[in-house]
Amino acid sequence: MGIINFPYGGTLTTPLWARLDLRHFVTLGQVARSGSFTEAAAELGYTQSAVSQQIRRLESVIKHRVINRSVGGKSVSLTPAGRVLLRHAESLTATLQRAATDIEALSSGSAGILRVGCYESVGAHLIPSVLAGYQKQFPRVQVVLTELPDDGELLDRVERHDLDLTFVVFPLPDGPFETQALLRDPYVLVAASHSPVASSVGPIDLDENTDLPLMSYGELRSAHTIETRLGRPAYRDRVVFRSNHNSTLLSLAAQGYAAAVMPWLGIDHSRDDLCVRQLAKVSPRIVGIAWHRNRPLSDAASGFIHESRVAASELEARMTETLGFEY
Structure with missing residues (x-):
């Protein structure tokens, strides 16, 4: 491959990011997608020499080769440095496309x-x-x-x-x-309409109903777990089933499998086979x-x-x- 001498772009005090040109990223991304300088030039509306020049300038700035050229230059592949820059090129291109969409909307x-x-x-x-x-x-x-x-x-x-x-x-x-x-959005206890919970009076204190099996949401951010919401790490062992589908939790609660601790917004309030009870000492989400x-x-x-x-x-x-x- 030989030794490549890269001239310094900018001054010694200019940070690397300030010497990078957005056009070079766009060109690199198009070359990578098309696999050829000729096709990239056609897509971008450039000449092939202009595409080659932009890639050389990019390599000059970062002092790394980004493209491996085949014999005759008919096909190309990315170097490790090229693959690193390509990830950023794709992100920048997507950001530019969204910016264009926003500007068009304003216009x-x-x-x-x-x-x-x-x-x-x-x-x-x-x-x-x-x-x-x-x-x-x-x-x-x-x-x-x-x-x-x-x-x-x-x-x-x-x-x-x-x-x-x-x-x-x-x-x-x-x-x-x-x-x-x-x-x-308050957390409530949802149980079968024929369950003992339905006939109880006043807010339900789960600390006083230790034999009541519970259901709640599955693997989510910790802010959503019943253990976190109630400030009771030990409740983890009382949860017999977890699901991120409200309909599943409600159907199992109606069948009497267990009581579900859910936010009010998660409930189908048209169902008459469920009872919804207030929970004591539980803050709303x-x-x-x-x-x-x-x-x-x-x-x-x-x-x-x-x-x-x-x-x-x-x-x-x-x-x-x-x-x-x-x-």
């Missing part, structure tokens, strides 16, 4: 795509009301929903800029997030919405947050009326 009014993360309970009880108001204000915005059981995974997608907003449960893990609290602090909110995103606050306020008022107890 054409409130239009485009808004990507929102959610989980089952807010999807069933909150989002329909949010969308009803939102679509009147932003009829040209397409809201694309992503549902996952764990809001930790949704936050990861916000951090990677794969989502614009996501519904969350407080407290949040560390990360580059801004948040807006929306509503309090706080449902909110989060976004990346380093990405300015578009008008479409700000509008969605506003409609979420309106819908959440109305829903919390209905919950208070339905529950019949303070929480």
Whole structure:
């Protein structure tokens, strides 16, 4: 391969990142995808010599070869340094594409795509009301929903800029997030309508009902576990079944298998084979919405947050009326 002499780009005091050119990343990504300088040039609207020149300049700046060229230069492959830069090139290209989409939306009014993360309970009880108001204000915005059981995974997608907003449960893990609290969602005990729990009076104290088998959510962020919410690590041994599907927990509770500790939003309140009881000494979860602090909110995103606050306020008022107890 021989020895390559790389001239220094910039001055000795200029940091490497400041000498990198965004165009070089885009070119590297296209060369890697097409496997050829000729095809990359055609896709980018450059001449082949311009593509070669940009790759040479990139190699000059980082002082590493990024492309292995075959004999005759008809095909290429990435070096280890090239593969490292390619990961960043793909991320930068995706960010540029999203930025272009945002700018186009601003240019054409409130239009485009808004990507929102959610989980089952807010999807069933909150989002329909949010969308009803939102679509009147932003009829040209397409809201694309992503549902996952764990809001930790949704936050990861916000951090990677794969989502614009996501519904969350407080407290949040560390990360580059801004948040807006929306509503309090009380934890309750759900059991079969024919169970002894249904005929008991007053809030249920789980510490006083040690023989009551429990069900709760599966592997999620620790903020969601029954042990964390109730501040009782020993409850881990009382949980006989875990599932991230509300319908599964409710059906098993109705059958009498065990009682489920769930948030109010996770319950199908039309079922008459279940009873819902207040839990003593259990704080409600706080449902909110989060976004990346380093990405300015578009008008479409700000509008969605506003409609979420309106819908959440109305829903919390209905919950208070339905529950019949303070929480």
